[in-house]
Amino acid sequence: MSSIYANRIDAGRLLAEAVAARRWPGRCVVLALPRGGVPVGAAVARALGAPLDLLLVRKIGAPGQPELAVAAVVDGTPPQRVVDETVCAALGVERHCIDGRMAEALCEIERRRRAYLRGRPPIDIEGATAIVVDDGVATGTTVRAALRALRQRRPQRLVLAVPVAPEDTLDALRGEVDDIVCLQTPWPFHAVGAFYRDFHQVSDDEVLAELDALVPAVPPGRSAPAAPPSTLTPPRRG
Numbered sequence: 001m002s003s004i005y006a007n008r009i010d011a012g013r014l015l016a017e018a019v020a021a022r023r024w025p026g027r028c029v030v031l032a033l034p035r036g037g038v039p040v041g042a043a044v045a046r047a048l049g050a051p052l053d054l055l056l057v058r059k060i061g062a063p064g065q066p067e068l069a070v071a072a073v074v075d076g077t078p079p080q081r082v083v084d085e086t087v088c089a090a091l092g093v094e095r096h097c098i099d100g101r102m103a104e105a106l107c108e109i110e111r112r113r114r115a116y117l118r119g120r121p122p123i124d125i126e127g128a129t130a131i132v133v134d135d136g137v138a139t140g141t142t143v144r145a146a147l148r149a150l151r152q153r154r155p156q157r158l159v160l161a162v163p164v165a166p167e168d169t170l171d172a173l174r175g176e177v178d179d180i181v182c183l184q185t186p187w188p189f190h191a192v193g194a195f196y197r198d199f200h201q202v203s204d205d206e207v208l209a210e211l212d213a214l215v216p217a218v219p220p221g222r223s224a225p226a227a228p229p230s231t232l233t234p235p236r237r238g
Contacts, residue, residue, distance in 0.1 A: 002164075002186035007198040008036065008135050011163035011183075012043025018181050019131065019161050020047045026156065027128040031055040033146060034112060035202035041133035042210040044161060048131075052214045053123040054207075055132060056112055057146045058105035060098055062091050067191065069138070071098045072145035073105045075113065076152070082145035116207055122153075130155035132177075135199075136192030137165035140173050147176040164195045 005011040028050040032041025038054070045052040056075040062068040070093050071083040083098060130150055137143050143160065151158060160173060161181040166189035170180055186195070193199035 002184055002195060005163060005196045007196060008039040008202070009043065011135065011196070012040035014183060015040060015133070015161055015163050015181070016044045016047035018183060019044050019159075022159075022179070022181065024129045024157060024159070024179075028131060029053060029123050029125045029128050029155075030131045030133055031125075031150065033057055033132070033134040033143065034116065035204070035207050037134035038202060038207045038210050040135050040163065042214060044131065044133050045214055050131075051123050052211065054112075054116055054211075055146045055150060056109045057142055057149075058109050059142045060101050060105055062087065062093060063097065065091075067138075067193075069141040072142040073102060073109070074145045074149040075109050076149050079106060079109075080145055080149040080152075082141055082148065084139055084141040087139060087141070115204055116211060125150070126154045127156050129157040129159060131159045131161050133161050135163065136195065137162050137169055137173075138189070138192055140165075140169040144173060144176060147173070151176070164192060165189075 005014070028048050030041050030045040030048065030050050030052050032038045032052060032054055034054050034056070042052055058073050059069045060071040060073070062070045068087065069084060070088050070091065071081060074080045081102070083095070087093070130153075132143065132146060132150065134143060147158065147160065157178045158176075159179045159181065160177045163183045165182050165185060166187065167185040170182060170185065174180065184195075
């Protein structure tokens, strides 16, 4: 039987316990997908004593069904785009419809970069365990784009951690990651929000509050501070 989370903070606390139990060795960095993934990712970062960063990705929703992703674009040079061909075929969504909304998606990514990061450069994840956190996964299109872009930054280990997702979507994502932590895989699965009592749209102010609580501000004219080392304890051997 599936469980219903009170809200994203509740889901984040439970996910943090599961992630911390894995005890990956070395440095960890948590990367949350804004906006809904940020309260969840913040709880995981606190549990690990790890830095929190954002992974700026924008879903392109189906016509008339904005919550159903037909494609996604993630920040980068060039931007990384992933199209869900299966969903597009099922709904009759043509490629020119997606192309026409790319500019809008990229503009929103740029707005979020300025609003949330305020000049702070990305945390270096090369050689680290990069833990990608969202409030849930449905079709997997958005998170697949994020994972593919993140892999180019050469983490030692790439992990997906979410409170809820359908099993078939996770199976389709296993080739993109080294490990997956998911608290529940209910069936049938209709929407991520069905597993939360409070699934309100996270505001910019909520994102900024979580970042300000975990990430030191960058004074004008100075570079970002180095990320603090993870307090994660390596596993015992022998």
